[in-house]
Amino acid sequence: MQRGKKKIKEWKLKDEDTRRQFEVKVQQKNNRNRGGWKQLSENVLEAAKEVCGESTGHRRRRRETWWWNEAVQRSLQEKKRAYKxxxxxxNEEYKREYKEKTRQAKREVARAKRLALENWSExxxxxxxxxxxxxxxxxxxxESKDVMGAKYIKDERGVIKINTEEILGRYVTLKTC
Structure with missing residues (x-):
């Protein structure tokens, strides 16, 4: 798979603790490296990479869900190990264990979603x-709206015309009628 440009996950700075860590890192870097604007911008970028992290550079976007947490991650890893x-x-016993881990994972996801929604509502x-x-x-x-308007035209028999010349020919015919 082709890799795109890595990007800093700056959205993580919305979290207050992460923002504080970032500010401390920038201060530390600026105290060590006193320079001009260029040095300041490099310090800010380095601090952001260290605190927030970078994307993998995959072109396909991997969304990070708003409800995901460590408990969900752990539960799904256990389920995956049991499945393998x-x-x-x-073995039938391992199959029962896998099904139980699946139920636990579903419960953990539901719990995480509920907690995240409660926090969001507060x-x-x-x-x-x-x-x-x-x-x-x-x-x-x-996003849910239908696209209005069409970029095609039908001839007298109701067949859709795709070719530009045919569309223009039909358009001229309609105008003269």
Missing amino acids: RWQRTQ ELNSSEKQKEMFRIAKQMKR
């Missing part, structure tokens, strides 16, 4: 979060 063990051995009291919610709602509305 069951597939290797074809934060809606601030005007900044309300603006974010309305921005997301507008985006969802735009």
Whole structure:
């Protein structure tokens, strides 16, 4: 797979703890390296890479979910290990263990989603979060709309014309009628 340009995950700076870590790193780097604007910008970029991390550079976008946490990660890894063990051995006991791990993983995902949604709802009291919610709602509305207008025309028999000359010929015919 082709790799694109790596990008800094600057969205992580929305978290207060991460933002504080970033500020401390920038201060440390600026205290060590006193220089001009170029040095300052390099220090900021280095601190951002260290604190926030970088994308893998994959062109295919991998979304990070808003509810994902370490417990979900651990639960899904356990489920995956149980599945591989069951597939290797074809043992019924390992199959039951895998099914139990699957149920646990589903419960963990549901718990994480519920907690994240509760946290998000509590934060809606601030005007900044309300603006974010309305921005997301507008985006969802735009994405769900059908595209209006068509870039094709039909002839007298109802066959769609794709060729530009045929479309223009039909358009001229309609105008003269």
